[in-house]
Amino acid sequence: MAKLPVQLRLNGADRATFVDPAEPLLTTLRRGLGDFAPKYGCGQGTCGVCTVLVDGEPQLACLTLAVACDGRHVETASGLADGPDMHPLQTAFMAHFAAQCGFCTPGMLTAARALLAHNPHPTREEVVEAISGNICRCTGYEPIILAILAAAAAPGARRA
Ligand code: FES
Ligand code: FES
Structure with a gap:
């Protein structure tokens, strides 16, 4: 073809x-x-x-x-990092141990990026909803949720 x-x-x-x-x-x-x-x-x-x-x-x-x-x-x-500067979501994922095997991590980061671009200060429930289509077999989700909330709360954080 x-x-x-x-x-x-x-x-x-x-x-x-x-x-x-x-x-x-x-x-x-x-x-x-x-x-x-x-x-x-x-x-x-x-x-x-x-x-x-x-x-x-x-x-x-x-x-x-x-x-x-x-x-x-x-x-x-x-494309998340800006040269040597990690995106706030990446920094927060590291700080909160939100990646274990890491297989889900790129998809999680991308879903979270979309959330923060549209809704810079989401509630916990909105974070849960935003990643509801992303399965993680390792973390139990709590570290991921906390990382996304932390990235949203970071002062002056780049959102896009
Ligand atoms: S590989 Fe696309 S949703 Fe699972
Ligand atoms: S960190 Fe292993 S699937 Fe999420």
């Missing part, structure tokens, strides 16, 4: 590649563009480890067609 050209912005950089018509964005990111932050878990939209932002909105990359992202801005956890 003929491949289709796709041009997108990935974490602020213009990228171009060719994809199969039915190729999931997750495959394109990992195999085609070398961004391994989004993980492959269930592959069917139930675990959240593949969460990315498409034009600022959280999407499951395993269920999103790569061709549908032509001309759009895709952001992954790889």
